[in-house]
Structures are given as structure tokens and as C-alpha cells.
Amino acid sequence: MAHKYSEIELNWVKWHAALGRQELADKFNERFGTTQTAEQLVSLRKRKGWLTGRDGRFKAGQPKIPGSGAKTPNATSFKKGNRPANYVPVGTEIIDGDGYRRVKVADPNEWEFVHLRVWEQQNGPIPPGAVIRFLDGDKQNVTPGNLVKVSKAEHLHLNRREYNAAPDEIKPALLSLSKLEVKLFEIQRNEER
The missing domain is CATH 3.90.75.20 (Homing Intron 3 (I-Ppo) Encoded Endonuclease; Chain A)
Known part of the structure; x- marks a missing residue:
């Protein structure tokens, strides 16, 4: 059965929308004594249009996320003049x-x-x-x-x-x-x- 969110719960999720998915669910459940999943709260955020502030781009000085395999850009990433494998020269x-x-x-x-x-x-x-x-x-x-x-x-x-x-x-x-x-x-x- 779907959870009916109170005004207090909605405001709490809105103010904490920037938290990671699982962290949001854990803190919400601890605060309100519920068993909402991360997916349910992410779905709520999306329905309400509450943005997380994340856009998927690397930020200057952003640390590597442990265990994610994601790497931050460094001095050798995206070198000027590097061409993709499917590049074709002018005149092709x-x-x-x-x-x-x-x-x-x-x-x-x-x-x-x-x-x-x-x-x-x-x-x-x-x-x-x-x-x-x-x-x-x-x-x-x-x-x-x-x-x-x-x-x-x-x-x-x-x-x-x-x-x-x-x-x-x-x-x-x-x-x-x-x-x-x-x-x-x-x-x-x-x-x-």
C-alpha cells in the first residue's frame, strides 16, 4: 500500500533532497519510523520536481568516490588535440x-x-x-x-x-x-x- 506523506514528511524530503539515495532513505526512516525504500523516496523527489543539485559532471577538486570505480579528471584526461577513434579528416x-x-x-x-x-x-x-x-x-x-x-x-x-x-x-x-x-x-x- 502506498505511503501517504504528511506535510512534515514532504517538507523534510524537500529540504534533504540533495542527500544520496540510500542516505535519504535511512535518515527518513530513522526520523519518521517508516520503512520507505530509497526508490520510493527518489520517485517522490522526481514527482515533486525536487532537484538534487547533481548533474553528473565532474567538479574541480572533486574526490574519487570510494568503491565506485569513478575517477576524477586529471591533467591527462581530455587532452587538447586528442581525437576520438571515429574521427575522419576534412575532405572525407x-x-x-x-x-x-x-x-x-x-x-x-x-x-x-x-x-x-x-x-x-x-x-x-x-x-x-x-x-x-x-x-x-x-x-x-x-x-x-x-x-x-x-x-x-x-x-x-x-x-x-x-x-x-x-x-x-x-x-x-x-x-x-x-x-x-x-x-x-x-x-x-x-x-x-
């Missing part, structure tokens, strides 16, 4: 989870899409509202001749028609059709105004 290319080629352009972790870099090198900045697509549908083929700039509306029409999965002979027609449909929609919308 990867294929992301969506199949796009990306290149690392800066540390610590700045990546850009290769096809967008190729487009901008050949044609300048990509205007707002534009999307760069692959004419052959192959995200690995980032040659300038395989990239085309379309509007977001045209991009939507191409995706609805499953452009990337279409046979190569049909792709130019699908691209033209999407441009035509978007232009037709814009004309109809302007006439309605």
Missing part, C-alpha cells in the same frame, strides 16, 4: 543513409552534399525555392551534366510520378510534363485573382 566522402554523397568540409563535424557543391561550382549559388535533382535518378552520379535545377513544385510532381524509378527513355518526358503542369497551375491561379 561518405554515402549517407539516404544514398547521397557527402563530403566533410570542416571540423568538428560539418558536412555538405557533393551534388550541391558540384552544382554551385558550375552554376553559382542555388536560388531559394530551388532543388537540384539527378537526371538519371542515380544519387551517386554527381557529374554536372546529370544535375538539373527544378522548383520545389516541379520536384513534388516528379516525386509523385516516381521519376527515379521510371525507365530512362521516359525521364525527359516526365521532367517536361512536371514543368508544364506547374506553369499551367500558375497561370490558372493568376487568372482566378
Whole structure:
């Protein structure tokens, strides 16, 4: 059966919330003659939003906790210039989870899409509202001749028609059709105004 905490008990736990779990339970039970477990009192603290003041970070001068295996940082921990085992240098290319080629352009972790870099090198900045697509549908083929700039509306029409999965002979027609449909929609919308 759940323990019904009195106002005095609640105030006591609130004022002693910074104590360690077991120490809190031991002192609470000694003070009030109860048999509350550490987990029950921690749960109470969490429900009430009473913070312990601990954030899990090392503090300067913090002693090692006996028997915990935890060590305090020292002069050799976190040396400047140490790199993690999964570090890759600037210029590294990867294929992301969506199949796009990306290149690392800066540390610590700045990546850009290769096809967008190729487009901008050949044609300048990509205007707002534009999307760069692959004419052959192959995200690995980032040659300038395989990239085309379309509007977001045209991009939507191409995706609805499953452009990337279409046979190569049909792709130019699908691209033209999407441009035509978007232009037709814009004309109809302007006439309605």
C-alpha cells in the first residue's frame, strides 16, 4: 500500500533532497519510523520536481568516490588535440543513409552534399525555392551534366510520378510534363485573382 506523506514528511524530503539515495532513505526512516525504500523516496523527489543539485559532471577538486570505480579528471584526461577513434579528416566522402554523397568540409563535424557543391561550382549559388535533382535518378552520379535545377513544385510532381524509378527513355518526358503542369497551375491561379 502506498505511503501517504504528511506535510512534515514532504517538507523534510524537500529540504534533504540533495542527500544520496540510500542516505535519504535511512535518515527518513530513522526520523519518521517508516520503512520507505530509497526508490520510493527518489520517485517522490522526481514527482515533486525536487532537484538534487547533481548533474553528473565532474567538479574541480572533486574526490574519487570510494568503491565506485569513478575517477576524477586529471591533467591527462581530455587532452587538447586528442581525437576520438571515429574521427575522419576534412575532405572525407561518405554515402549517407539516404544514398547521397557527402563530403566533410570542416571540423568538428560539418558536412555538405557533393551534388550541391558540384552544382554551385558550375552554376553559382542555388536560388531559394530551388532543388537540384539527378537526371538519371542515380544519387551517386554527381557529374554536372546529370544535375538539373527544378522548383520545389516541379520536384513534388516528379516525386509523385516516381521519376527515379521510371525507365530512362521516359525521364525527359516526365521532367517536361512536371514543368508544364506547374506553369499551367500558375497561370490558372493568376487568372482566378
